[in-house]
Amino acid sequence: MAGTDKKRALVLIADGTEEMEAVITIDVLVRAGIEVTVASANASESTAESVKCSRGVRIVPDTHLSALPVPTPSDADQSHCYDVLMIPGGAPGAKTMAASLLVHQWVQAHYARPGVLLASVCAGPTVLKAAGVAKGAKATSHPSVKDELKDYFEYRDDLSGSAIVVKDERHELLTSRGPGSTFELALRIVEELHGQEAREAVRAPMMFP
């Protein structure tokens, strides 16, 4: 975030969000010293309610998205701005977010701010399309939503290794393919915000195969 050293991330969840995609991202970013806010994008604005994820894990969000002030380009107060906005997949969660005008506002607001990263995995990129941002960007997704996205993005697939995360520089967009690619996506976010050394410092103790 401009003006402070502490980087900040906003992760959106809704009923039906893929819990691994949300939790791997949150956890890896926290390990990198990034302050993470987990916001519910459910239609109900209750902040007390847990979010029921795609395989039944119930997560208590830090807040409801409606309780946060939407950042504007001319905002002098940047205390509520984020360095990265992350949208996980899970088809029902992504559908809820894609249908939410509030989520559109947030995605558009982050997209409009220079230096702010959008990150998304699995069915999450359908939310970016619904919000009308990053059209023509190099992007990927879970194959199950390729048909919805292939004419909107410069669609990439048949990716492997660390190339499973697609970066579009101009649109400041990072996307990847499914829960199994989320570690790579989260580590790439760390690298973008804090550099290669920080990525390795976070990666090593997690003991990958």
Next chain:
Amino acid sequence: MAGTDKKRALVLIADGTEEMEAVITIDVLVRAGIEVTVASANASESTAESVKCSRGVRIVPDTHLSALPVPTPSDADQSHCYDVLMIPGGAPGAKTMAASLLVHQWVQAHYARPGVLLASVCAGPTVLKAAGVAKGAKATSHPSVKDELKDYFEYRDDLSGSAIVVKDERHELLTSRGPGSTFELALRIVEELHGQEAREAVRAPMMFP
């Protein structure tokens, strides 16, 4: 579970549990059609309370462990028995479980039942030692707790690829090393309960790098 086709898993969590290790396991098992119960092993027996994991993710358990009947070897009613008991890591969560006599009872009860798998990752195997089961078994853990475990288990490290999951046949024990090895552990549980084909059916759509 004996007597039905539906396999059942019990996953323990407590404040400080590594959320990725819990959530990856739960999610992958549910994808394989396994019924998963997430039980809090916190000292407080409130079932309404969320569990605050190691990197701040708050998970609402299905129940508190104290609300479930401990299986006994002579039990005629097997409706509350599980095919696998999974203990994730996260040092503070594992410490809470290692200090809990109720957790010891559960671990011992599962260990005593033939055909029931114990699975554990990261700092989780310290709980098995505290409960006094599987002594001498081939096992691994996160390197940070190797010193506590190397004289109790036939300790294995320097493992890579799918060998990062260590199986001890006689003790029906599966262990692995850290959050980055949890996908392998969870897929191995699926393979043990449902076979190689089920493992691949669950693995493929997750889009690993």
